[in-house]
Amino acid sequence: MRMPPRNTKLCFQNYFKQLPIPFVVYADFECFTKPMNTCSPNPEDSYTYSYQKHEPSGFCFYIKGLDSNTTFKPILCTKTNKSDHISAIFVSKLAIITNKIYNDYYCRPLSLKLTKQEQDSFNEAEFCYICNKELNSDKVRDHCHFTGKYRGPAHNSCNLQCRKPMLLPVIFHNL
Ligand SMILES: [Zn+2]
Secondary structure (H helix, E strand, C coil), X not given: CCCCCCCCCXXXXXXXXXXXXXXXXXXXXXXXXXXXXXXXXXXXCCCCCCCEEEEEEEEXXXXXXXXXXXXXXXEEEECCCCCCCHHHHHHHHHHHHHHHHHHHHHXXXXXXXXXXXXXXXXXXXXXXXXXXXXXXXXXXEEECCCCCEEEEEECHXXXXXXXXXXXXXXXXXXX
């Protein structure tokens, strides 16, 4: 085991991880269940008893943004024909919306809307709201590119780091 040198410190540096994710997908599938043929497991071993096959019959997903302007209406789909491939429909609908989010929001960042009060508070600010360290001449106005809202005074490097996250988490019920 190799230990770090004496008196070294670990510091949190991924400041962008403190910011909320701009878009999150919440999704759920509904399924028809069909009995499955199976054999008796060996009780001496650890096992999973599979007795039903789940065949998707529909889904709903909801994309939550940072505010009401960036939140989408829930998308619902129910199987109407035997040939409907619900999982494939889910992936294609999600891909369409993901492209829309990328083109409409990531590629077109909103410019900053600064109120007089926010400008005054920026002028007086001495500490970066992201890393909490002192601001010197390196002071910029950090804002949300999706809502246009002012977030706070920041170092240029902290501000640039907060542009990093470009991912769309999909949170499934029971998956
Ligand atoms: Zn900073």
